[in-house]
Each structure stands twice: as C-alpha cells, then as structure tokens.
Amino acid sequence: MQTKIAIGLLTLGLSWAHLSADVSEMIFYPQADFSEGIFHFNYQGAKNKNYGFMFDRGFDSNRIVYVRPEEHSIEKLKDGSVKLSFANTDRYSYVQRAYKDDFLVSEENGVYKILLSGGDCKGSPDCVTAENILTVNVPKGYGVRKYQGLDQDLKPLKNPIWQAKGNTYTLTARDVKGACVMMEIEKLKPGQTITPMVVAANEIKPLSAPEPTPTNVPVLTPPVAEVKPVAVVPVSKITAPAIITPTPIVKTEPKVEKPIAVAAKPIIEKPLATTPAPVAYFRNFQLFDNRIVALNEAGKTRLNEWAKVFKVSGNKSIIINSYTDDIPPQRLKHLYATNEIISEARGKVVAEYLATQGIDPSIITVNGMGDADPIAPNTTEEGRSKNRRIEFILN
Structure with missing residues (x-):
C-alpha cells in the first residue's frame, strides 16, 4: 500500500458547516499509460478566513509544483504530516504531481481501476462542503466501463450528480464531508467502443450474491416413447429346428516360438530435481x-x-x-x-x-x-x- 496524496481539506479554527458557498474542485489529468498524473485543486470559501490542505505522513512536498496565491506556507508537523496553509483569502489553488501508486487500485488485461479523492473536510466532526466537484480527463484511446461516486469513507454517495462530455467525467456532491471517484477504464482495441455504466448506491450487490432463481418457468417433460405389445406365439406352433450333425474337431498342437534374445538396456537414474528455497x-x-x-x-x-x-x-x-x-x-x-x-x-x-x-x-x-x-x-x-x-x- 503506497503513500496517499492530497488527502484532507483542513479548516483552521473554522467549521465549514457554517459556510454557505464553499466549493472544492479537483481535476485529474493522467498520463496516457497511467504511470503518473497531475492533480489541480481549487477552493473558494468565505473571505478573510484561514484555510489549508493536510497531507499524510511521509508526503513529499516537492510534489507540489504550483501554488496560488503566493502568500502561503508549507510546513511539516510533528507527527510527520505536511500542511499547506493560506491566510485571509477566499480562494486558492495548487497543482501536484501524482504517482501511479497514488491513484491506481489495480491493472489487469488493459483494464485500469482508479480511485481519486476530492478532499475530506476536517474542521470539525460535522463540517461539510457545499459543493465538492471532481473531474477526470480520461486519456484518448481509453473507454470508461464503470464509474461511481463515493464519500470520504468509500461508501456510495446518496445523491451523486454526474456529467459526461466525451472523455471528461465530472462528479458533483453537495453538502458532504468528502467525495471520491472510482472508475474502471479500459484500453480500447481498434474499432472497439464501450458504453459506460454509472453505478448508483442502490445498485451495489455483494460480490458473493447468488444469481436469482427464475420463477414461473414451465417445466418441460420429455415425451415417453410408446411401448408396443410383443405378439406371443403359441408353443404348439413353434417348429423344432433341424438336427445338424457337428463336424468333428481336429486337435492341433500349437507351435512354440523360440524366444529371441534381447540385450537389456542399462537403466540410467536421473538426478533428483533440487527445490529452490522460498523467497524470504x-x-x-x-x-x-x-x-x-x-x-x-x-x-x-x-x-x-x-x-x-x-x-x-x-x-x-x-x-x-x-x-x-x-x-x-x-x-x-x-x-x-x-x-x-x-x-x-x-x-x-x-x-x-x-x-x-x-x-x-x-x-x-x-x-x-x-x-x-x-x-x-x-x-x-x-x-x-x-x-x-x-x-x-x-x-
């Protein structure tokens, strides 16, 4: 499990639950082979307040390549986490490099499963963001198989709002603590097209759920072959067979073949295969x-x-x-x-x-x-x- 990135939107001494127009935006631009990507975060809130972003312990602040406004600070806290802070401003943004392990969940047979975070409000236990907007720009040559909106605990959002234009997908989640996007993206073969499917909260089924048994299906009974009665012939009408004199059997002695001497081949014992020791x-x-x-x-x-x-x-x-x-x-x-x-x-x-x-x-x-x-x-x-x-x- 690799280090996570861009995790929490943090308010400093202010609960977002009392704000009415705060908007958090995240735009993700992956490279064509999903080896890296770029996150662009924007935030707009109330004026003359203090805001910031929190990153996990071990986060490399050199990943942040652009920050506006210039009056900001980046500091490492005692617990090893990193804080990007802004003071007395109503809007700010930053751009950050993303590595493969930051967003890629799995990769198999040309199908990429990615998980993206749009932030997690941490100002107070009940803080929420008025609008949390997440946009994914899918590279050319790929098609989206499934996509789903999740909350900060990776549970399905109750009322996700999706908009898809070409290969750009946007999720809007209102009045939530945090939002994430889960996507399955497939590399297209020549002439292949994919009809994307949005997964809603009420469409989630357990992985081990059995297939429903069909009802009201007529049972087809194979036809029984008709058995015709066999005619019985009276004993008195049965004609006895003619008596045939058997031909005498002449006994002959079998010829005994002399065995041919065959030189025995020497048995060569193969050496036993050695088993390599398991990896540590x-x-x-x-x-x-x-x-x-x-x-x-x-x-x-x-x-x-x-x-x-x-x-x-x-x-x-x-x-x-x-x-x-x-x-x-x-x-x-x-x-x-x-x-x-x-x-x-x-x-x-x-x-x-x-x-x-x-x-x-x-x-x-x-x-x-x-x-x-x-x-x-x-x-x-x-x-x-x-x-x-x-x-x-x-x-």
Whole structure:
C-alpha cells in the first residue's frame, strides 16, 4: 500500500458547516499509460478566513509544483504530516504531481481501476462542503466501463450528480464531508467502443450474491416413447429346428516360438530435481492491489509458485508475518483502524489463498506485526515500500 496524496481539506479554527458557498474542485489529468498524473485543486470559501490542505505522513512536498496565491506556507508537523496553509483569502489553488501508486487500485488485461479523492473536510466532526466537484480527463484511446461516486469513507454517495462530455467525467456532491471517484477504464482495441455504466448506491450487490432463481418457468417433460405389445406365439406352433450333425474337431498342437534374445538396456537414474528455497519475503505491492486488502493476479501467481515449493520442502509449519510502514491507515481506516489490524488482515488473505493451493491451513500461523521490525528507514518512499511486506518462516 503506497503513500496517499492530497488527502484532507483542513479548516483552521473554522467549521465549514457554517459556510454557505464553499466549493472544492479537483481535476485529474493522467498520463496516457497511467504511470503518473497531475492533480489541480481549487477552493473558494468565505473571505478573510484561514484555510489549508493536510497531507499524510511521509508526503513529499516537492510534489507540489504550483501554488496560488503566493502568500502561503508549507510546513511539516510533528507527527510527520505536511500542511499547506493560506491566510485571509477566499480562494486558492495548487497543482501536484501524482504517482501511479497514488491513484491506481489495480491493472489487469488493459483494464485500469482508479480511485481519486476530492478532499475530506476536517474542521470539525460535522463540517461539510457545499459543493465538492471532481473531474477526470480520461486519456484518448481509453473507454470508461464503470464509474461511481463515493464519500470520504468509500461508501456510495446518496445523491451523486454526474456529467459526461466525451472523455471528461465530472462528479458533483453537495453538502458532504468528502467525495471520491472510482472508475474502471479500459484500453480500447481498434474499432472497439464501450458504453459506460454509472453505478448508483442502490445498485451495489455483494460480490458473493447468488444469481436469482427464475420463477414461473414451465417445466418441460420429455415425451415417453410408446411401448408396443410383443405378439406371443403359441408353443404348439413353434417348429423344432433341424438336427445338424457337428463336424468333428481336429486337435492341433500349437507351435512354440523360440524366444529371441534381447540385450537389456542399462537403466540410467536421473538426478533428483533440487527445490529452490522460498523467497524470504514479498513486498505488498507484489501481492496486493493498492489501497484494498485483496490479492492481485500477479500476487496469486507468485503464491502459486511458492506453494509448490513448500509442498516438497518437508517443513511442518509456516508462519506468516505481515508488516506495514509507520504511516497509519487512511483510506481503509473505517475498516482497519491500526497498522496491526490491516497487516493481520493481509496476512490472513495470504493464508487463505495458500490453503486453496493444497497447503494444510492447520499448520499456518498469521501474525499482524504492523510497523514493527522495519528493514529499511521509513523516511523515504523506497524504505517504506520495503517495510510493507509479507515474510515467511518455515519450520
């Protein structure tokens, strides 16, 4: 799970619940291959007030490439988070670089699933934004399969307002604490077109929901073949067969073939294949889709290979230690409040998948280690990436 960006709109000493015309806008411009992108944030509120943006711990302020007005400040707080502050102004904006891991949830067979945040009001528990507007400019050569408006806790918005013009999609959410956009975007093949589908709150179905059983369907009964009665011939009318004298059987001795001597070929014993030792650990991005606790297809392939190695290794137990970096959960905090909880959840996902590959679940132990035992400094993104990992201990 990579560092999140552009997370909260923060009011300094003012609750937005008392404002009547505050508008937050976010425009996202991804590159054609979804390797990077640009976020453009704009805000308009009441005059002569103090406002600001909050970023997660570990956020690199060098990602912010443009800020207006010039009278602003960027500071790192004691908890490691970054604050971009504005004083006595009613409108401001900034432009920020976005990396792939900031918005890409999954990528499979040319289908990209992205998650974008338009901000989260943090001035007070009941603060809201009058209008939260999120716009996505989909690159040429791609089509939108599905799109949905979510709140700051990734739950479906009750009254999302969508407008689509060409490859530009805009969500407007009114009187909400925060808003997000979830999209499935597919790279088009020559001549291919896609009819986009907006997913409403009442259209969400559980992933495991069974298909409804059809009712009032006539049952077709196959026709029964007609059985005709067999005519019975009286015994008195049956003519006895003629008596045939059998031809005498002459016994002949079978010829015995002499065996032909065949030189025996020497048996060459093949050396036993050596089994490579399992890898010490997997980084989380090698196994999981970003920002969700679910294996990606590449992760399943890696675990399939590892399971084959484990089956022939002769070990009697496996311990799965799941780790995070030192940044607390953000997007998934409503489901996993701490790093220990989210790390244990990911470890259990790995254990459950290994069980489907034939490994006895009774010999698997899962430990959610949270941000304990870092193997690299948490002060850099590369270090945090190494610390987000799954380790295997064999006995």
